[in-house]
Amino acid sequence: MSTEPASGVAAATKVGRILADAQVGALLWGALPISLIADKYESDFPEISFVVLNHQIKVAETVLKACGYHLCRNPQCTMLEERAPGPVPTAHFHEQSFWISLLSKSDTLWWLPDWHHGPPAAQDPHLILTNDPRLPPAYNNGNVVGPTGPWLGFPGCLTLNPSAFTESILYLRVRDMLPPNRGSHPLEKVWRAMQYAMSDYGTPGQRPNTGPYRRTLRPEFQLAWDYLNGRRPDGHNISHGLCRLRGHLIDTGGLPSDSPNWNPRRYTKWEDIEVDYRRRGITDSPSVCIGPLR
Ligand SMILES: [Zn+2]
Secondary structure, three states, rough: OOOOOOOOHHHHHHHHHHHHOOOOOEEEEEOOOOHHHOOOOOOOEEEEEEEEHHHHHHHHOOOOOHHEEEEEEOOOOHHHHHHOOOOOEEEEEEOOOOOOEEEEEHOOOOOOOOOOOOOOOOOOOEEEEEOOOOOOOEEEEEEEEEEOOOOOOOOOEEOOHHHHHHHHHHHHHHOOOOOOOOOHHHHHHHHHHHHOOOOOOOEEEEEEOOOOHHOOOOHHHHHHHHEEEEEEEEOOOHHHHHHHHHHHHHHHHHOOOOOOOOOOOHOOHHHHHHHHHHHHOOOOOOOOOOOOOO
């Protein structure tokens, strides 16, 4: 057995293989695959997360139980309290040094077309295997430890490609964000931590933000990502891109159409935002955008 490129890789790819062999399309997600697309990421809590199509969750439970994994049905399980706040898994299993959580597609990746358990097509816009040589190569430059590189020597496990993975975090950030100036939803903090872990770099000595390390997002996602990564006009609030992305998704079916919409594009001048906020009962001073609208 070769050394693991990141803690949990052997266990995760083994589970992925067991489920794929049972024709369950389990998609590795959460903290662990961040090591494939950004910097090597070791979470404090050894959780291995898979997203599974809702109608296959029961099958996945049965298959893993039959293979000796320890299914926990305790709704007051202490593991749920010990770990940092995070999405409540539909099912979870306790193993000696980690736990496996099964997240439902509808809770996590609702926007993604349903997938199959086998290897994705070469041109699949979202999916890739964890041992695919097209993943960013390993990067290690002194104190900077970039991605691990593809997990060669381990079973290939379905996951999101770097661009789709980045977009998946932005979907969740805008789904769970509260109105500007209203603090943070507990889950938003989880997504923000993952987003920080995937941040772009490009300054000398850091992981490059070029070539195979650079991700290509759809325009509305790219705008939000640029704002979060410091590429925004002077005077613009960091949340501007997220609010605009949220508005775009509400308008185009990516989020429920009746979700509150704080898209700064709806306003032509600053005063309009304040009027609209008052109409919606939001009394705090708005901070969505304090510069010229783009
Ligand atoms: Zn438990």
